[in-house]
Amino acid sequence: MCAAKKGDLSPSEKELFDVITAGNVQEASRLLGCKDVRVNCLDEYGMTPLMHAAYKGKADMCQLLLRHGANVNCNQHEHGYTALMFSGLSGKTDITWMMLDAGAETDAVNSVGRTAAQMAAFVGQHDCVTVINNFFSRARLDYYTKVQGLEKEPKLPPKLAGPLHKIIMSTNLHPVKLVMLVKENPLLASPSSLDKCRRVVELICEKCMKQRDMNEVLAVKMHYIGCVLDKCASFLEHNRDQLDGLIKSLLKGRDEDGFPVFQEKFVRECVRKFPFCDATLLQQLVRSIAPVTVGDEPTALSVLTQAVTGQVGFMDAEFCTTCGEKGAQKRCSVCKTVLYCDQSCQKLHWFTHKKVCKKLHEQREQQQPAQNQAASEDTNEARESAQQH
Ligand SMILES: [Zn+2]
Ligand SMILES: [Zn+2]
Structure with missing residues (x-):
C-alpha cells in the first residue's frame, strides 16, 4: 500500500510534515485536500505523516490522517518501525489505542526483531505496553x-x-x-x-x-x-x-x-x-x-x-456510579454526590441509592461551609502576606 518512494515529496507534502510538527490541525486538513498531497507519502527515512503525528503525540492529527486513509501498517521506515511502535514510544495511550483500533498489527517487528509492545517496555512506557497487550x-x-x-x-x-x-x-x-x-x-x-x-x-x-x-x-x-x-x-x-x-x-x-x-x-x-x-x-x-x-x-x-487497561482516556473523566462508564454528567439532584450516564443508569441505582441519598446530602452540606471557611482563611492569609511585602 505504501507505493510512495522515500523522500520523494511534493512541496505541499513537505509543508504537511512541517505542519504536523507544529501541530496545526486546520492547516493539515487543508493540505490533505490538495491534489499533490498523498496521505501515505514518505520522508527520507521512510516515515509517513501518521508516524510523525504518532511520535509527536498529536492525537487530533492522527485522527485526521486516519480519516484521510492513512495506512496504519505501513512499514517502509528505515528501521522497520510502524506507527504503532511510534505511538508506544511517545507514551500516549490514547494514540496507541487509536492505532490498534485502526487495525495496527501487534506482531510486526522492527529491524532488530522487537514488537511495538517490547519497544514501549524498553523505554519505560508501561501504560502503552498495557494498552497493546490488552488488545x-x-x-x-x-x-x-x-x-x-x-x-x-x-x-x-x-x-x-x-x-x-x-x-x-x-x-x-x-x-x-x-x-x-x-x-x-x-x-x-x-x-x-x-x-x-x-x-x-x-x-x-x-x-x-x-x-x-x-x-x-x-x-x-x-x-x-x-x-x-x-x-x-x-x-x-x-x-x-x-x-x-x-x-x-x-x-x-x-x-x-x-x-x-x-x-x-x-x-x-x-x-x-x-x-x-x-x-x-x-x-x-x-x-x-x-x-x-x-x-x-x-x-x-x-x-x-x-x-x-492502564490509564486509557482522560484522567479527569467522571465515572457513572452504576456502570463505570467515563464521561457521566447526570448528577443526582438531591445529594449531588453521585453521577450517572443517563436516566436509565440512575433508575437502576435508585433502589439502593435512596437509602443513603439524604445522608450524603447532609454530609455535603456540612462539608461545604467548612470548605468555604477554609478558602476564605486562605485568601485572608494571602492578603496579609501580600501586605507584609
Ligand atoms: Zn452508566
Ligand atoms: Zn442522591
Whole structure:
C-alpha cells in the first residue's frame, strides 16, 4: 500500500510534515485536500505523516490522517518501525489505542526483531505496553469460530463472535457494564451460549500464559470476563428475570454508606480464582487488594482496571456510579454526590441509592461551609502576606 518512494515529496507534502510538527490541525486538513498531497507519502527515512503525528503525540492529527486513509501498517521506515511502535514510544495511550483500533498489527517487528509492545517496555512506557497487550483483534477471536482438527463443530458459534468481541474489547471492566453487554444481546444471554463463550475466553487465557511471549494482562482480563460470563450463566439458570437480579445484587449498597459489598467481593473472588498462581501480575493484584478492608479505597475494581487497561482516556473523566462508564454528567439532584450516564443508569441505582441519598446530602452540606471557611482563611492569609511585602 505504501507505493510512495522515500523522500520523494511534493512541496505541499513537505509543508504537511512541517505542519504536523507544529501541530496545526486546520492547516493539515487543508493540505490533505490538495491534489499533490498523498496521505501515505514518505520522508527520507521512510516515515509517513501518521508516524510523525504518532511520535509527536498529536492525537487530533492522527485522527485526521486516519480519516484521510492513512495506512496504519505501513512499514517502509528505515528501521522497520510502524506507527504503532511510534505511538508506544511517545507514551500516549490514547494514540496507541487509536492505532490498534485502526487495525495496527501487534506482531510486526522492527529491524532488530522487537514488537511495538517490547519497544514501549524498553523505554519505560508501561501504560502503552498495557494498552497493546490488552488488545485482542477480531481475527484472533474468529479462529475459534472455525472447525479445528477433529472437531465436529467450532468452539464458538460464528454468531457469538461479534457480541463476545465487544465484551472483550471493553475498557470498562465494571461488572455491571459487562452484564449489561451480555443482557443487550439475546443471542448471548442464554446459559449455553455463555458457557461456550466462557470456555473460549478460558482457552485464550491459557494460551496467553503458555505462549513464548507471555501476556499476563490479557490472560487476567480474559479470566475476569470468563468469571462474569459464568456468573451470568448461573444466574440465568436459576432466575428468568433477564439478569436484572444480578445487576441489582452488584449494585446493592450497605446501609451505612451505600458501598456495594457484593460487587467488591465478587471482583476479589475473580482475581483470587486466576488459575496461574505464579503470575507476577496476579501477585501484584493480590498484594494491592488483600490488605484493604472491604469498603475502603482502592476498590478491587479500580486496582484491576488500572492493571489491565492502564490509564486509557482522560484522567479527569467522571465515572457513572452504576456502570463505570467515563464521561457521566447526570448528577443526582438531591445529594449531588453521585453521577450517572443517563436516566436509565440512575433508575437502576435508585433502589439502593435512596437509602443513603439524604445522608450524603447532609454530609455535603456540612462539608461545604467548612470548605468555604477554609478558602476564605486562605485568601485572608494571602492578603496579609501580600501586605507584609
Ligand atoms: Zn452508566
Ligand atoms: Zn442522591
